[in-house]
Amino acid sequence: MRIVLDTSILVRAHEAEKGPARELLLRIVESDHVLIVSQEILHEVAKVLRYPRMLARHGLSEGRIYEYIGLLRASAEIVSSDPLLITPIRDVNDTVIIQTAIIGDAEILCTKDEDFFQPPARPFLQSAGIEVLDDIELLHRLRS
Numbered sequence: 001m002r003i004v005l006d007t008s009i010l011v012r013a014h015e016a017e018k019g020p021a022r023e024l025l026l027r028i029v030e031s032d033h034v035l036i037v038s039q040e041i042l043h044e045v046a047k048v049l050r051y052p053r054m055l056a057r058h059g060l061s062e063g064r065i066y067e068y069i070g071l072l073r074a075s076a077e078i079v080s081s082d083p084l085l086i087t088p089i090r091d092v093n094d095t096v097i098i099q100t101a102i103i104g105d106a107e108i109l110c111t112k113d114e115d116f117f118q119p120p121a122r123p124f125l126q127s128a129g130i131e132v133l134d135d136i137e138l139l140h141r142l143r144s
Contacts, residue, residue, distance in 0.1 A: 002034045002077075004101045006094075006111040007044045009135050010037075014049065014068045016058045020135050024110070027142045029075040036104035037076040040096040042069055079104040088120035101130050110138045 005013070005025065012021035028035050048054060049065045060068070079100055087098035094115060101109045108131050115121055116132050125132055133141070 001108055002036055002104060002106045003028055003108045003110060003138070004036045004097065004104060004106045005135075006097045006109070006113060006116075007041055007048065008112055009110055010041070010045045010072065011048045011054070014058065014060060015064070016060055020139050024135050024139050024142070027139070031142075033142070035072075035076040036079060036100060036106050037072060038079050038081050038096060038100040038103075040081055041100060042072060042078075044096075045069065045072070077104065088124050090115050090121075094121075098125065101125065102128055106130050108133055108138060110135055 005028075009021050009024070012019060013025035014022070025035075027033075046065055046069050049058070049060060049068070050062075080103070081096050081099045082103060085099050085102060087095045087102070089095060089098060091113075094113065097109065097111070097116075098121065100106070107129065109116060109125060110133050112134050116125070122132055
């Protein structure tokens with residue numbers, strides 16, 4: 001499967017975490033599945049991991065954040081976003097996630113963001129052959 005994990009899932013999947021997002025990432029990269037990311041997603045993940053509240057929570061050093069982004073870069077297929085690709089979603093900050101899924105020919109977009117599960121995003125993604133699942137649903141699918 002070709003899979004896009006949104007920023008919030010990737011933020012919760014770093015090496016200091018032990019939850020479902022981390023297991024999900026490892027199952028994808030240690031299998032025949034393809035993780036799809038864009039430079040914009042990688043940049044956003046690094047930015048969020050550097051927020052003061054996130055640093056206080058996970059305690060990752062700058063070097064470990066850099067290594068995590070390097071792991072994602074090495075483990076994923078990186079696609080270039082297209083600013084001309086119109087995507088219907090309430091929060092314009094989520095545009096890059098949909099663009100990455102469309103351009104990367106993803107089969108699954110994994111997110112916990114409710115905007116992706118509702119119109120207009122979900123029907124748009126479904127018309128492109130992209131299923132929207134949360135991390136727990138995708139993890140169950142990959143375990144079976």
